[in-house]
Amino acid sequence: MVKQVRAARTRQALVRAAAEVFAADGYAMASLPSISRRAGVSAGALHFHFASKDFLAREVEDAAADLVQKMAGEARSSSGTVLESLVGTTCRLLVAMAADPVVRAGFRLGSDPSRKNGPGVLAWWRTWVHERVAEAREAGELADDVSPEGAAAAIAAATVGFEVLGGADRDWLCEERAAQFWAFVLPRLAAFPQQAMATVTGAGGVR
Template sequence: MVKQERAARTRQALIRSAAEVFAEQGFARASISTISLRAGVSNGALHFHFSSKRALAEAVQREAVDVVRRMTDGVEAVSGPLQGVVEATHGLVKRLADDVVVRAGFALCGEPEDRPGGSDVAGCVDPRREWQAWIEGMLGRAEAEALLAEGVSTRGAAEAIVAATVGFEVLGGRDRSWLDDETVTRFWDLMLPPLSADGL
C-alpha cells in the first residue's frame, strides 16, 4: 500500500511538473530532463510512469479535463442550465488563473507546435472540445426549457461563449487581467441580456 501511495504521489508530481514546464516553455521546447528534475525524480522514474513526453502531455490534458468535469458537475447539481453556464465560465477562468495543470492542459490544444503528436492524437482528450461540448449541451437544455430569448441560435451562442473563454485563456497567458473575475462579469453583462428569455 505504501509503494502504491508513493507511486501515485510521484505520478501526480510529474504531471504537475510537466504542466509547469509546458506552460512556461511549450510542448516542443520542454525536455524530459527539466520535467523530471523539477519533480525531484530521475529520468528513469519518469519513464516508469510515462513512456514519452507525449504521454505525459496527454496525462496533463486528461487531468485538466477531470478538473473541469468536476467543476461543471458541481455547477449542474445546483444551478439551472443558463445560470450554470455563467457560473462555469467564472469557474473555468478562475482555474485557468490558479491551476497550472488546467492552464497547461488547455494550452496544449493551442498552437500546432505545442500539440503533442499533432492536432488529432488518438485517445487524447482536448479540454477545449470537452468545454465546447458541455456548453452546447447546457444551452440545448436551456433552449428545451424555454430559457433562451426568441431567435437565439444555440449553436451561435455556444460558439460565442467558447470563443470568449478560449480568448480569455490565450490572452491570459500574456496578461493575467484577462483571467480576472471582473473581466468575465463584464462579458456576461454584455452577453446575458440578449441571450436570456427573461432579459437578465
C-alpha cells in the same frame, strides 16, 4: 504499500511539473529533463512512469478534463437555470485557469498545433457549452432570435480566448472578467434578461 504511496506521489509530482512546463512553454518547447528537474525526480523515474512526452501530455490533459468536468457538474447542481450554470462554470473555469496549471495546460495543449492527439479537454468544453445552450433553448431561456449554434460558438471561443490572453496577463483570468463578459452577453442572449442578469453581481463575479 510504502512503495505504492511513493510511486503515486512521484507520478502526481511529474504531472504537476509537466503541467507547469506545458502551460509556460507549450508542448514543442517543453523537455523531459526540465520536467524531471521541476518535479525533483530523476530522468529514470520519469521514464518509469511515462514512456514519452506524449504520454505525459495525455495524462495532463486527462487530469485537466477530470477537473473541468467536476467543476461543471458542481456548477450545474447548484444552479437554478441552465444559463446560470453556464455563468457559474465559466467564472470557476477562469479562476481555475489562473490558479491550477493542470487546467491551464490542458487548454493550452488542446490548441497547440504541435500536438497530434486531438484537442482533448478543449473538445469536451466546446461540446459541453453546445449542449448547455441547446438545453437552455429547450427550457425557454434563450431569446427567440438567438441562434444556439452562434451562442455556443461565442461562449466557447470567449472562454478559450481568456486563457490565451491570460498567458500574457493573468488579470484576464478572474471572476471579474467573466462577470464583465456575461454582463455584456446575457441581455442579448436571455429570454428574460433581468432574471438572467441577477446571476451576475456586478464586477465581482457570480452568486
